[in-house]
Amino acid sequence: MRKVDLIVIGAGPAGMSAARRAAQQGLDVLILDEQPAAGGQIYRNVGQANAKRSEILGKDFIHGQTLTKGLDHANIRHLKGAVVWQIEEGTRVSYTQNGIGAIVEGQRILLATGALERPMPVPGWTLPGVMTAGAAQILLKQSGIACQNAVLVGSGPLLYLIATQMVRAGVPPLAIVETQTKADLAKSMRHLVGALRGWSYLLKGLHMLWELRRAGIVRHVAATDVAIEGDQRAQAVVFITGKTAHRIECDTVLMHHGVVPNTQAARSIDIPHQWDAAQSCFVPDCDAAGRTAVSTVFIAGDGAGIGGAKAAALMGEIAALEIAHDLERLTKTDRDAATQDLHKLLATERSARPFIDAAYPPYAGAIAPADETIICRCEEVTAGDIRRFAGLGCLGPNQTKAFGRPGMGPCQGRYCGLSVSQILSATNDMSLDDTGYYRIRPPLKPVTLGELASMDVSASEG
Numbered sequence: 001m002r003k004v005d006l007i008v009i010g011a012g013p014a015g016m017s018a019a020r021r022a023a024q025q026g027l028d029v030l031i032l033d034e035q036p037a038a039g040g041q042i043y044r045n046v047g048q049a050n051a052k053r054s055e056i057l058g059k060d061f062i063h064g065q066t067l068t069k070g071l072d073h074a075n076i077r078h079l080k081g082a083v084v085w086q087i088e089e090g091t092r093v094s095y096t097q098n099g100i101g102a103i104v105e106g107q108r109i110l111l112a113t114g115a116l117e118r119p120m121p122v123p124g125w126t127l128p129g130v131m132t133a134g135a136a137q138i139l140l141k142q143s144g145i146a147c148q149n150a151v152l153v154g155s156g157p158l159l160y161l162i163a164t165q166m167v168r169a170g171v172p173p174l175a176i177v178e179t180q181t182k183a184d185l186a187k188s189m190r191h192l193v194g195a196l197r198g199w200s201y202l203l204k205g206l207h208m209l210w211e212l213r214r215a216g217i218v219r220h221v222a223a224t225d226v227a228i229e230g231d232q233r234a235q236a237v238v239f240i241t242g243k244t245a246h247r248i249e250c251d252t253v254l255m256h257h258g259v260v261p262n263t264q265a266a267r268s269i270d271i272p273h274q275w276d277a278a279q280s281c282f283v284p285d286c287d288a289a290g291r292t293a294v295s296t297v298f299i300a301g302d303g304a305g306i307g308g309a310k311a312a313a314l315m316g317e318i319a320a321l322e323i324a325h326d327l328e329r330l331t332k333t334d335r336d337a338a339t340q341d342l343h344k345l346l347a348t349e350r351s352a353r354p355f356i357d358a359a360y361p362p363y364a365g366a367i368a369p370a371d372e373t374i375i376c377r378c379e380e381v382t383a384g385d386i387r388r389f390a391g392l393g394c395l396g397p398n399q400t401k402a403f404g405r406p407g408m409g410p411c412q413g414r415y416c417g418l419s420v421s422q423i424l425s426a427t428n429d430m431s432l433d434d435t436g437y438y439r440i441r442p443p444l445k446p447v448t449l450g451e452l453a454s455m456d457v458s459a460s461e462g
């Protein structure tokens with residue numbers, strides 16, 4: 001079996017910067033990422049970006065090339081298209097690549113698995129023609145394809161970013177239907193002074209709004225009763241603002257109301273998690289260096305709590321230095337000296353977050369969806385089903401599996417877990433921490449019998 005000092009799972013900003021820093025400290029690093037190229041969500045496919053695509057996606061996107069180039073180091077090996085589906089004993093990682101299964105062992109593991117878009121279950125969200133705004137952005141980054149006749153629905157800065165990228169691509173959205181309210185903005189104001197330390201984010205936000213205005217993009221704010229109409233596919237978005245009912249005909253609906261940590265891998269090895277009320281999501285317990293209750297496993301980046309790409313990269317570096325110290329490649333004094341400035345930069349990077357989180361909370365209608373709304377898309381379980389299970393005495397998401405199989409399909413709960421926890425919590429009048437989440441077990445991602453059968457431990461040498 002191949003053995004390395006550090007296995008990094010995820011080649012986004014956190015994983016890439018961690019790998020580079022660890023390699024510079026002399027560690028033998030293996031990066032596993034299911035994508036065909038390094039970059040993660042924000043810098044997806046950045047290595048292949050031509051001038052036109054770079055212009056559309058913006059300066060921040062191109063910055064990712066510095067990180068991807070950093071992987072060019074003798075101590076780093078990056079396995080592309082490597083899907084991790086099991087972690088054992090805090091040191092052994094099983095993955096498949098090109099249809100072949102393999103196991104690798106690391107003295108330390110860094111989970112840099114990033115974020116997922118928050119599920120946004122509203123009536124009609126399972127119709128063809130509806131997808132997450134992030135998925136539309138993936139099409140743009142990966143293949144240069146922009147969705148036509150699209151309406152963006154939800155809240156958050158990523159919605160504005162994707163709208164501006166569509167404008168620059170020459171395929172502007174028909175409208176943006178936003179769910180945050182003036183009351184949310186008023187609440188966010190108490191974080192404004194702190195947020196001024198992260199002024200560049202505020203400036204970026206204002207610039208995006210100006211760009212959208214200049215392009216004549218219609219914004220509907222404080223939308224409620226959002227639903228997607230259509231027979232065989234999405235044909236219109238309907239919603240209410242104030243006392244006015246709206247209906248916008250469209251071919252595509254792009255939904256987004258924030259991102260949440262992708263905690264599947266951390267949960268699969270029983271790292272404790274807690275509910276973060278400010279970000280409305282579960283976050284894993286880890287210290288400032290990313291160290292978890294499993295002594296050999298660290299977490300960095302959005303997977304440890306949403307902070308954005310620059311914060312993710314800083315967290316990756318901090319974790320790498322801590323791991324280097326753990327493995328006796330760096331003295332405590334040198335580690336402290338090296339991390340001092342990184343912690344300061346990280347605090348600045350995070351300073352605008354409370355303002356952003358308060359100004360763009362998740363859409364209330366998707367947190368408490370109507371009974372007939374499908375929650376678990378894989379197994380077609382509705383919000384009403386979850387409430388009925390609660391009525392039968394179901395206290396936690398894991399129990400719902402026995403009642404109706406939510407979370408047991410191919411996505412293994414990634415896209416319904418949060419909704420199921422929130423619906424149960426509200427129905428049973430229990431806290432989110434007491435309600436908990438699915439118990440995640442391997443395989444984290446679908447793995448075929450053929451891939452299992454092909455598992456040859458010696459094949460993963462070298």
Ligand SMILES: Cc1cc2nc3c(=O)[nH]c(=O)nc-3n(C[C@H](O)[C@H](O)[C@H](O)COP(=O)(O)OP(=O)(O)OC[C@H]3O[C@@H](n4cnc5c(N)ncnc54)[C@H](O)[C@@H]3O)c2cc1C
Nearest residue numbers: 010012013014033034040041084113114134301302308309
């Ligand atoms: C769809 C989407 C689009 C986004 N677009 C932007 C944007 O344009 N601009 C912006 O500022 N922020 C964007 N964000 C937020 C952004 O992702 C983060 O702030 C930043 O990328 C976090 O970096 P990270 O390294 O923590 O994780 P990520 O960049 O998300 O990288 C995590 C990596 O882990 C890999 N991974 C996860 N699980 C496994 C597994 N089991 N096996 C193998 N590999 C695995 C993923 O393939 C991914 O490459 C986006 C988020 C999402 C969800």
